[in-house]
Amino acid sequence: QVQLQESGPGLVKPSQTLSLTCTVSGGSITSGNYYWSWIRQSAGKGLEWIGRMSPSGTTKYNPSLQSRVTISLDASKNQFSLRLSSVTAADTAVYYCAREYTYTYNWFDFWGQGTLVTVSS
């Protein structure tokens, strides 16, 4: 059974960079028909897909966040990470990492428990 776990600071100051890591267990992030995604959920905007990375290193980002987002992958640690720069209060949300299965269809089949990140001074 694949498990994902987010980690990182729960409080970030405005204008700084939010950094989160997702540790994957129960399977390798470099194998299979999977992408590795970040999704956030806030009261104001509901569920918002942030972006994803493939095992080969190809990334795709939400156009509304693209200028501020970087997703990277560390195969040696079986982890992938999110960096979101120049944060504001609007970036306050629960951040989830998730595995995206890709074949005929795409779907998110495994999710982390989520981590609340608050942007405040």
Place this chain on the structure above:
Amino acid sequence: DIQMTQSPSSLSASVGDRVTITCRASQSIYIYLNWYQQKPGKAPNLLIYGASNLRSGVPSRFSGSGSGTDFTLTVNSLQPEDFATYYCQQSHSVSWTFGQGTKVEIK
């Protein structure tokens, strides 16, 4: 981006009721539509993929239908554990987008 609109935003139902939730896409997404269930404090959980395919382990009282722009999630004989918020998500065009959610509450 493809906009996903769910209706209703919330509904009240009793155990044993049949519940129907609708999701509409702003353009055709064929059958690239997934449904998730989310309980308070938990991550969303996949129920249905490809509009009508039940994920392994999901009770058969859940079903999905539709194609193009209009989709439906039906829960037959609502059980106590089904009171939750349900989201649709399109998987036709990256960037993926979700509906705003439908909260199913106990009447």
